Amino acid sequence: MRQTVNTNDLFENLRLELRRGCLVVAVLAQLREEHYGYALRKALADRGMAIDENTLYPLLRRLEVQGLLTSEWREEEKRNKRFYRLSPDGRLILKRLLEEWQNMNESLTKIVEDETVAAVLEV
Amino acid sequence: MELLKRYLNAVGFWLPKEQREDILAELGENLRSRIDDQEAVLGHPLDENGVAVILLQRGHPMLVAGGFLPQRSLIGPALFPAYQFILKLVILWILIPVFILVVGPATILSGRNPSLALLSTAWTLVMAAVFAFGVITLIFAALEKYPHESMLRFDPRRLPPAPPARAANAPQPVPRFTPIVEMLAGIVVSLCWIDVLWLRTSFNIHGVEIALAPVWRTFFWVVLLVTFSGVPIGLMGWLRPWWGRARSFARLSVNGVTLVLIGALVNMGPWVTVTAQHLPAASLAEANHWTNVGISIGLAAMSLITLVDGIQEVLRLVRRRPSSSATSLAVRR
Numbered sequence: 001m002r003q004t005v006n007t008n009d010l011f012e013n014l015r016l017e018l019r020r021g022c023l024v025v026a027v028l029a030q031l032r033e034e035h036y037g038y039a040l041r042k043a044l045a046d047r048g049m050a051i052d053e054n055t056l057y058p059l060l061r062r063l064e065v066q067g068l069l070t071s072e073w074r075e076e077e078k079r080n081k082r083f084y085r086l087s088p089d090g091r092l093i094l095k096r097l098l099e100e101w102q103n104m105n106e107s108l109t110k111i112v113e114d115e116t117v118a119a120v121l122e123v
Numbered sequence: 124m125e126l127l128k129r130y131l132n133a134v135g136f137w138l139p140k141e142q143r144e145d146i147l148a149e150l151g152e153n154l155r156s157r158i159d160d161q162e163a164v165l166g167h168p169l170d171e172n173g174v175a176v177i178l179l180q181r182g183h184p185m186l187v188a189g190g191f192l193p194q195r196s197l198i199g200p201a202l203f204p205a206y207q208f209i210l211k212l213v214i215l216w217i218l219i220p221v222f223i224l225v226v227g228p229a230t231i232l233s234g235r236n237p238s239l240a241l242l243s244t245a246w247t248l249v250m251a252a253v254f255a256f257g258v259i260t261l262i263f264a265a266l267e268k269y270p271h272e273s274m275l276r277f278d279p280r281r282l283p284p285a286p287p288a289r290a291a292n293a294p295q296p297v298p299r300f301t302p303i304v305e306m307l308a309g310i311v312v313s314l315c316w317i318d319v320l321w322l323r324t325s326f327n328i329h330g331v332e333i334a335l336a337p338v339w340r341t342f343f344w345v346v347l348l349v350t351f352s353g354v355p356i357g358l359m360g361w362l363r364p365w366w367g368r369a370r371s372f373a374r375l376s377v378n379g380v381t382l383v384l385i386g387a388l389v390n391m392g393p394w395v396t397v398t399a400q401h402l403p404a405a406s407l408a409e410a411n412h413w414t415n416v417g418i419s420i421g422l423a424a425m426s427l428i429t430l431v432d433g434i435q436e437v438l439r440l441v442r443r444r445p446s447s448s449a450t451s452l453a454v455r456r
Binding site: 036037038039041042053054055057058061073079080081082 | 146148149150152153155156157160181182186187190191
């Protein structure tokens with residue numbers, strides 16, 4: 001059964017799906033250095049990984065509940081801000097996730113560079 | 124910053140009490156940082172409209188609050204197919220046919236105004252469907268919240284048999300809806316027949332008595348057999364939709380019996396006697412004549428329908444003849 005789907009919508013859905021897992025890795029990696037929410041969002045956007053606020057802020061809280069991040073309220077520029085940082089557990093998980101990502105990347109590269117697939121991509 | 128306070132207050136309404144203060148403090152701070160950034164770019168403080176643009180970009184307070192809450196669903200993706208199936212089964216395949224074939228006719232025949240009876244049936248159907256929807260949803264929501272491992276336990280050896288392989292040009296198996304209608308119609312018509320001829324053999328309509336002739340009682344069991352045949356044939360179509368040939372043979376047999384029955388009945392008229400105290404003899408004779416003419420036309424129409432149905436079944440039977448390609452496909456699998 002074939003559904004009629006707008007290719008742009010389909011691509012956007014698949015792109016978001018592809019990005020979803022990478023966002024966690026990007027956030028964990030960026031938080032090796034301490035940031036508060038808004039500054040983290042800007043830092044990620046500057047490196048080409050723009051994240052919607054409705055995704056990022058709840059994600060930070062979830063990662064903290066899971067023990068991958070630690071946070072503390074601190075005054076900066078006369079205002080109280082919540083700073084997040086990678087926890088020791090988060091560091092271990094990030095290392096493993098990055099290894100997994102490297103493996104997947106290598107596998108994908110092999111698949112994409114396969115002659116048959118390359119021919120399809122050229123079409 | 125009045126607008127920001129109002130926004131945070133609106134977000135806070137949707138947050139759980141124990142996390143509200145913490146989430147709002149962080150959300151407020153992030154929004155203030157964003158406003159500061161914007162002000163630095165513009166070189167002047169933001170007015171109410173400028174703040175409103177930022178808050179609009181941030182999103183509806185309810186959605187923003189929802190993002191901080193754990194993802195919850197009344198019925199999750201694991202149970203949803205079963206939920207959808209039961210809902211369809213109860214509402215589309217049971218409630219609606221029962222209302223169309225049983226409740227509707229019974230309400231209309233109860234002697235009320237037909238339009239009012241129709242409206243009342245439709246309204247009762249809507250209420251019944253809403254009630255069924257609510258009950259089924261509640262049951263599945265409870266199963267979602269308190270799952271039991273037995274729900275997903277299965278033994279591959281006890282799964283129902285798969286339908287046999289079908290050749291590309293072979294006809295479709297019996298549609299799922301047809302056997303249900305067939306069964307319900309069989310039950311309803313049989314019950315009506317028992318009511319008409321077993322429990323009473325005459326009808327009084329506004330002082331006019333219509334009595335069935337004894338010929339009907341002679342054929343009582345044969346007619347009951349024909350009307351009730353829809354139940355086993357429908358059941359077979361429901362449980363084994365791919366038994367198309369067996370179904371065609373069964374229906375052809377019933378068609379044959381029906382034609383013989385109608386043939387016998389046609390030669391045994393008059394089929395009803397009309398009597399009425401208040402009608403003059405001439406009118407009564409005319410009423411008797413035309414009622415029986417109506418029945419003879421009905422019998423002729425029924426024989427024609429049966430014949431057409433029989434021809435269709437023969438054509439289906441020819442199309443369903445097992446072909447060599449289907450056999451080889453089955454063997455390969």
